Amino acid sequence: MIQEKEYAKRRARLASLLQPNSIALLCSAEPKIRSNDTEYPYRQNSNFYYLTGFTEPDAALVIIKGKKSFQTYLFVQPKDPQKELWNGSVLGVKKAKKRFLVDAVHSIEHLEAFLQKESEARSEFYYEFAQSTKAVQKVQQLSQKSYTRHNLTKPIERLRLQKSPSEIALIKKGMEITKEAHHHAMQLAKEGMMEYELQAEFEYIFTKRGAYSDAYTTIVAGGNNANTLHYIKNDQKLEAGELILIDAGCEYSYYATDITRTIPVSGKFSDAQRELYSLVLDVEKTIISMIKPGVMRSDLQKVAERMLCEGMVRLGILQGSVKKLLKKKKHKKYFPHGIGHYMGIDVHDSCPYKTKKGKEIPLKPGMVLTIEPGLYLPKDDKKIPKKYRGTGIRIEDDILVTKEGCENLSADIAKEIEEIETLYSS
Numbered sequence: 023m024i025q026e027k028e029y030a031k032r033r034a035r036l037a038s039l040l041q042p043n044s045i046a047l048l049c050s051a052e053p054k055i056r057s058n059d060t061e062y063p064y065r066q067n068s069n070f071y072y073l074t075g076f077t078e079p080d081a082a083l084v085i086i087k088g089k090k091s092f093q094t095y096l097f098v099q100p101k102d103p104q105k106e107l108w109n110g111s112v113l114g115v116k117k118a119k120k121r122f123l124v125d126a127v128h129s130i131e132h133l134e135a136f137l138q139k140e141s142e143a144r145s146e147f148y149y150e151f152a153q154s155t156k157a158v159q160k161v162q163q164l165s166q167k168s169y170t171r172h173n174l175t176k177p178i179e180r181l182r183l184q185k186s187p188s189e190i191a192l193i194k195k196g197m198e199i200t201k202e203a204h205h206h207a208m209q210l211a212k213e214g215m216m217e218y219e220l221q222a223e224f225e226y227i228f229t230k231r232g233a234y235s236d237a238y239t240t241i242v243a244g245g246n247n248a249n250t251l252h253y254i255k256n257d258q259k260l261e262a263g264e265l266i267l268i269d270a271g272c273e274y275s276y277y278a279t280d281i282t283r284t285i286p287v288s289g290k291f292s293d294a295q296r297e298l299y300s301l302v303l304d305v306e307k308t309i310i311s312m313i314k315p316g317v318m319r320s321d322l323q324k325v326a327e328r329m330l331c332e333g334m335v336r337l338g339i340l341q342g343s344v345k346k347l348l349k350k351k352k353h354k355k356y357f358p359h360g361i362g363h364y365m366g367i368d369v370h371d372s373c374p375y376k377t378k379k380g381k382e383i384p385l386k387p388g389m390v391l392t393i394e395p396g397l398y399l400p401k402d403d404k405k406i407p408k409k410y411r412g413t414g415i416r417i418e419d420d421i422l423v424t425k426e427g428c429e430n431l432s433a434d435i436a437k438e439i440e441e442i443e444t445l446y447s448s
């Protein structure tokens with residue numbers, strides 16, 4: 023649970039980043055049509071959620087900043103029994119006044135007039151350039167005249183970079199659920215099962231435990247399917263002797279988890295699978311051990327690429343000198359992606375990797391990032407020794423950077439070969 027005080031503190035921090043004499047407008051997400059008149063389940067705009075914790079549509083946050091002081095205003099849907107009969111009850115202005123630590127709460131119907139009036143004495147306008155709500159369009163019309171426009175997304179994303187203890191606590195709660203689902207999957211007999219059946223087991227546990235399965239679409243990729251990086255069809259049969267790559271994490275109270283495990287269909291790794299798996303696991307553990315404040319993500323990338331390249335030469339997947347192979351980026355064919363990404367309210371948390379001046383931002387306490395090396399060896403690649411072809415492996419954990427070093431938030435999810443094989447037989 024995140025306290026109202028913490029949201030108020032975030033708004034104050036944002037206000038401190040704004041130019042004097044400015045208005046900032048942040049709108050809730052608009053509902054999205056799936057088809058004809060049916061909508062996708064509603065999900066709040068991540069930045070709006072970060073600053074308010076409010077999950078209703080048709081809402082807006084406005085910050086007015088003078089020379090130094092600032093006021094915050096929240097606009098919400100008014101109570102309307104007729105509308106609420108169809109769409110469920112809304113908080114309404116009166117209750118919102120009690121709940122939110124803002125200077126005033128108004129009905130959303132008054133937003134445009136409010137912006138019109140408040141803009142008269144201001145010179146700087148902040149809003150999310152990616153939003154196109156009616157209120158934003160209104161601001162765009164105004165700002166064509168004599169306002170300087172700023173993208174509000176940027177300063178909020180900078181705030182979201184380092185997570186607070188209460189945010190970490192939510193990620194940890196989600197991780198408990200994600201762990202249960204991965205361990206459950208390891209205990210199931212899977213030969214002959216369809217990939218979507220295994221996917222359903224994950225979604226069942228996520229939903230049963232009060233989380234959502236749509237932080238991202240679960241990947242259940244048997245055998246060669248694991249070599250398609252964003253494989254989400256999940257419609258093939260799991261065959262004995264194959265590995266299954268499962269990339270699945272729930273979203274709990276708006277916070278994502280993002281975990282990949284690669285497990286054998288029949289409960290035992292073959293010798294060839296063991297060789298590949300041990301290589302990826304060794305890289306993953308080495309990279310995690312390097313994480314502490316001040317380290318650059320690009321250095322983690324370099325070490326992972328070098329270690330995977332060395333391993334591939336050792337196993338006969340690549341031939342030649344490691345130095346030359348790295349220089350020619352030959353290893354990229356089998357490890358084409360990044361070592362990891364930020365995670366938070368979004369699974370790929372859209373926080374900056376570089377400063378405004380384009381310099382890489384080093385790791386800092388409170389950042390959460392995934393570490394996910396992989397090896398992808400397609401079945402039709404004749405250059406790969408036959409025993410390795412058609413195998414895709416990724417191991418992914420979620421890491422919190424701490425003052426002293428790091429904490430692996432998913433350390434309890436089995437990844438050692440013996441642990442996985444033991445879970446199968448339990």
Ligand SMILES: [Mn+2]
Binds near residue numbers: 280392394418
């Ligand atoms: Mn990931």
